Amino acid sequence: MQGSQDAHFNPPIVLAIDDVPANLDVLVEHLHREAIELTVALSGEEGLELADALRPDLILLDVMMPGMDGFEVCRRLKANPELADIPVLFLTAVNEEIEIERGFALGAVDFVHKPFSIPILKARMNNHLALKRKSDQLARLARTDGLTGVANRRHFDEALDSEWLRARRHARPLSLILVDVDHFKRYNDHYGHAEGDVCLKRVAGALDTCIRRPGDVLARFGGEEFVALLPDTPEEAAVAIAEHMRDAVCQLQIDHADSSACRHVTISIGIATHVPLTDARAIDLVAAADQCLYGAKRGGRNRVVAGQDEENCR
Ligand SMILES: [Mg+2]
Structure with a gap:
């Protein structure tokens, strides 16, 4: 019945997009013990395709990428109603206030600076995953009939x-x-x-x-x-x-x-x-x-x- 799909038994999906394979390796190495399903993409284009196919619960997004950069990826995600609710956390070597402002204006939920501390990245990631889980639950409740469990x-x-x-x-x-x-x-x-x-x-x-x-x-x-x-x-x-x-x-x-x-x-x-x-x-x-x-x-x-x-x- 609609609304009975249980988020607790499926680990959240995290999509990491970065053009440098070594950066993705670091993430895979340090996050593989977390209760998440981590998927990686090496370009903005590939990241958008995977986001559409997987509907991840969080996207870790590199800002500086050749071709389509992280800002453009974020803009396209937010322009697509099906993908707009996925929180985007930027991973960036840039520490310019104006760039960070731009990222937030495009709809990012957070920034983590490279080289990042793994515990801080994990803490921020888990905070955003918890918020996403709550907002998904609310969205599910908002469209479900309380008595019968079918759509309202x-x-x-x-x-x-x-x-x-x-x-x-x-x-x-x-x-x-x-x-x-x-x-x-x-x-x-x-x-x-x-x-x-x-x-x-x-x-x-x-x-x-x-x-x-x-x-x-x-x-x-x-x-x-x-x-x-x-x-x-x-x-x-x-x-x-x-x-x-x-x-x-x-x-x-x-x-x-x-x-x-x-x-x-x-x-x-x-x-x-x-x-x-x-x-x-x-x-x-x-x-x-x-x-x-x-x-x-x-x-x-x-x-x-x-x-x-x-x-x-x-
Ligand atoms: Mg890069």
Whole structure:
């Protein structure tokens, strides 16, 4: 489930970029006992490639390098939203105030002067790794629903905006699955809110097993509603996933004495798939899925209704 990846069991990745192999050898020799995974690059270009591929937790960056210097590497890292949060610690033989100021202005978190003291480098490195770990934890919490562990509404809204733009740029279908637990108010009234929470957690867990591709987002939309955002997914594929979800929740066989349809907890699902046009809005996709969800409720619940079947969506 999203948010459960555990930073404690993976050692942090540190990327060291320096054009002089002997300098990197010194780092490898003195840091190999630290609880980190150290990777090295011999040029700015190689460093940027590795940063993109590895997403390190800290970058130790030499300032003076032929070709692309450390300042330029730092500027490019900070200009890339995917890499901008990686702390950069400059290693420099330069001790000019103006150069150090420039490095901080470019977004560096710290400087260590060459020839550096290994204990001081380790202490600074560990401080920045600890801060990075905390900010990663906060970022994870900020996008996770506290009850169910799936993504929260805020994260969904951000993902919808960016996937909508991406789908429009590439003229690709974006599918949205809206899920509502049937007669959930009655469930709460009958079993109490504590059991209601347990039910939502189990439903979220079952839905999560149906969402497998890395780019897909499953989120709690609010109350007993969940939403799945499926980039580059045509309607038929979204319907197949939705049927899988409906089945997964049925398989839980959670007793629901006060359910009209059957004696177990079920879900209703609405699906919309759009290839975004220039003047269309992302909220239209949500509204279209909501209409279909309404159709599924009206059609008797425990069913999937997709946008193509316009009749069912009105
Ligand atoms: Mg150098």
